[in-house]
Amino acid sequence: xxxxxxxxxxxxxxxxxxxxxxxxxxxxxxxxxxxxxxxxxxxxxxxxxxxxxxxxxxxxxxxxxxxxxxxxxxxxxxxxxxxxxxxxxxxxxxxxxxxxxxxxxxxxxxxxxxxxxxxxxxxxxxxxxxxxxxxxxxxxxxxxxxxxxxxxxxxxxxxxxxxxxxxxxxxxxxxxxxxxxxxxxxxxxxxxxxxxxxxxxxxxxxxxxxxxxxxxxxxxxxxxxxx
Amino acid sequence: xxxxxxxxxxxxxxxxxxxxxxxxxxxxxxxxxxxxxxxxxxxxxxxxxxxxxxxxxxxxxxxxxxxxxxxxxxxxxxxxxxxxxxxxxxxxxxxxxxxxxxxxxxxxxxxxxxxxxxxxxxxxxxxxxxxxxxxxxxxxxxxxxxxxxxxxxxxxxxxxxxxxxxxxxxxxxxxxxxxxxxxxxxxxxxxxxxxxxxxxxxxxxxxxxxxxxxxxxxxxxxxxxxx
DNA sequence: CAGTGGTCTAGACCACTCC
DNA sequence: GAGTGGTCTAGACCACTGA
Numbered sequence: 050x051x052x053x054x055x056x057x058x059x060x061x062x063x064x065x066x067x068x069x070x071x072x073x074x075x076x077x078x079x080x081x082x083x084x085x086x087x088x089x090x091x092x093x094x095x096x097x098x099x100x101x102x103x104x105x106x107x108x109x110x111x112x113x114x115x116x117x118x119x120x121x122x123x124x125x126x127x128x129x130x131x132x133x134x135x136x137x138x139x140x141x142x143x144x145x146x147x148x149x150x151x152x153x154x155x156x157x158x159x160x161x162x163x164x165x166x167x168x169x170x171x172x173x174x175x176x177x178x179x180x181x182x183x184x185x186x187x188x189x190x191x192x193x194x195x196x197x198x199x200x201x202x203x204x205x206x207x208x209x210x211x212x213x214x215x216x217x218x219x220x221x222x223x224x225x226x227x228x229x230x231x232x233x234x235x236x237x238x239x240x241x242x243x244x245x246x247x248x249x250x251x252x253x254x255x256x257x258x259x260x261x262x263x264x265x266x267x268x269x270x271x272x273x274x275x276x
Numbered sequence: 277x278x279x280x281x282x283x284x285x286x287x288x289x290x291x292x293x294x295x296x297x298x299x300x301x302x303x304x305x306x307x308x309x310x311x312x313x314x315x316x317x318x319x320x321x322x323x324x325x326x327x328x329x330x331x332x333x334x335x336x337x338x339x340x341x342x343x344x345x346x347x348x349x350x351x352x353x354x355x356x357x358x359x360x361x362x363x364x365x366x367x368x369x370x371x372x373x374x375x376x377x378x379x380x381x382x383x384x385x386x387x388x389x390x391x392x393x394x395x396x397x398x399x400x401x402x403x404x405x406x407x408x409x410x411x412x413x414x415x416x417x418x419x420x421x422x423x424x425x426x427x428x429x430x431x432x433x434x435x436x437x438x439x440x441x442x443x444x445x446x447x448x449x450x451x452x453x454x455x456x457x458x459x460x461x462x463x464x465x466x467x468x469x470x471x472x473x474x475x476x477x478x479x480x481x482x483x484x485x486x487x488x489x490x491x492x493x494x495x496x497x498x499x500x501x502x503x
Numbered sequence: 504c505a506g507t508g509g510t511c512t513a514g515a516c517c518a519c520t521c522c
Numbered sequence: 523g524a525g526t527g528g529t530c531t532a533g534a535c536c537a538c539t540g541a
Contacts, residue, residue, distance in 0.1 A: 105332075112369065121360075122437065127358045127448065128355040128357050129356055129358055130354065130355050131354050217349050218295060223356050223502070223503050225500065225502075226474060226501070227454035227475075243456050244456065245473065246454055247452070247453060256295075256297040269454035273452065273453040274453070
C-alpha cells in the first residue's frame with residue numbers, strides 16, 4: 050500500500066547489509082533490540098518486527114534471554130516427501146493390496162483421551178490396516194479417528210482418502226522416527242528379528258480438534274523415504 | 277520462551293477454527309481488524325499480527341482498503357524438513373558440540389568407486405564426526421568427500437557448511453530409513469541394546485559429479501523429524 | 504465520506520539466561 | 523540483578539478503497 054520503504058524494512062535491509070558485508074559474520078551476535086533502538090532512533094516494536102522477520106526467514110537466530118545471532122549460511126531447505134502409501138507403492142510400479150486386520154468403535158477412556166487432547170468419552174473408531182506391495186507387507190497402519198469430527202467414516206474406505214475428502218482444510222502434523230517393533234507388529238509386517246521400524250506419525254487437526262491420529266509402521270529393510 | 281499460548285496465537289487459532297468449521301468458507305470475508313478488536317477485547321496490534329501471519333502462511337488474503345478473505349484451500353505438499361544437525365539442535369535451544377572421531381584421505385578402491393559412480397582412484401576424504409546436543413550424542417556423521425570436486429575441504433570445518441559454501445548450486449538426493457546400528461555406531465551414540473537408528477543418507481552432486489556422500493545415524497530414542 | 508489494512512510509537516510486564 | 527527477547531497496549535497517522 051505504501052510506496053516508500055517501511056521503517057522496519059529499512060532496519061531489515063540495514064542488518065542484511067551488515068551481514069553481507071562481513072561486518073557481522075555467521076555466529077556473531079547482533080546488537081540487542083535496545084541497542085538498535087538507541088542507534089537508529091526508532092521504537093522497539095519496529096526493531097522487534099524487523100529482527101523477528103529475519104529470524105522467520107532464517108537469516109538470524111534468536112535466543113530469549115541471550116541475544117540474536119547471525120545464522121549460519123543456509124544449506125537448501127532440504128525437504129523430503131511423505132506420500133500416502135498407495136502412491137508410494139504405485140511409484141514403484143507394484144500392486145497395492147490392503148486388508149483390515151482389526152476394527153472397532155468405542156468411547157475414549159481417560160488416558161487415551163488425554164493423550165489426544167480430547168474429552169473423555171469421545172467416540173472413536175480404531176482400525177489396524179495392513180498394506181502390501183505385491184503381497185509383501187510394507188506398512189501397518191494403526192489409526193484412531195474421532196467420529197465427532199468425521200461422522201462419515203466407514204471401514205470400507207482407506208482413511209487417508211476419506212480424510213482428504215472430508216476435511217479439505219485440515220492441517221497435518223507429521224513426525225518420522227525409528228523404533229523397534231513390538232512382537233505383533235513384527236509378525237504382521239513379516240520382519241526378521243533385530244530389524245528396525247520406520248515410524249511415521251500423522252496427527253490431523255481440523256478447526257483445532259484432533260480428527261485422526263495414525264501411526265504408520267514400516268519394515269526398515271523394505272521401506273525408505275526418498276526425494 | 278513462553279509455554280502458555282500467546283494472545284496472537286489464540287487469535288490465529290480462533291480464526292483457523294472458524295475456517296475449519298466451515299463458518300467462514302473459502303472466499304468469505306473475515307471480520308475487520310477493528311471488529312476483531314471489539315469482539316475479542318484485545319488491542320489492534322495483536323489482531324494485526326495474528327492476521328498478518330495467517331496471510332504469510334497463505335491461509336488468508338489481505339487487501340488494503342478492502343478487507344481480509346479466507347484463501348482458497350492449499351494443496352498440501354505433505355513434506356517434512358530435514359534440517360542440518362546444527363539447525364536441528366539450535367531449534368531445540370541446546371548447544372551443539374562436535375568432534376572428529378576419525379579422519380583420513382585415500383584413493384577410492386574399485387568397489388567403493390563403483391558404489392559412488394566415480395572412477396577408481398578418485399581422491400577421497402573420509403570423516404567420522406560425532407554431534408551432540410548438550411553433550412548427549414544425537415548424530416554420527418559418516419562422510420566421504422570427493423576431493424576433485426571440493427578441493428577446498430579441510431577437517432576443521434563442518435562438511436555441511438563447507439559444501440553449502442563451496443558448491444552453492446549443488447543438488448542433494450536424500451533418503452530416510454530405519455536400520456539397526458552396528459556395534460561401533462551404537463557405542464559412539466550411547467544407544468541401548470535393541471534401540472533403532474534413524475539413518476539419513478545425503479548424496480550431493482555438482483554438475484553431475486558426486487561431490488559427497490554422507491550417512492547420518494541418529495539414536496531412535498533421541499532424534500525425530502518433525503514439521 | 505467512512506472503512507480498511509499498513510505502519511509506528513512509547514511505554515509496559517513477563518520469562519528466561521548469565522553472572 | 524542486569525540484560526535479553528516475547529508479548530501486549532492504546533493510542534496515532536497514512537494510503538488506499540468503495541459507495
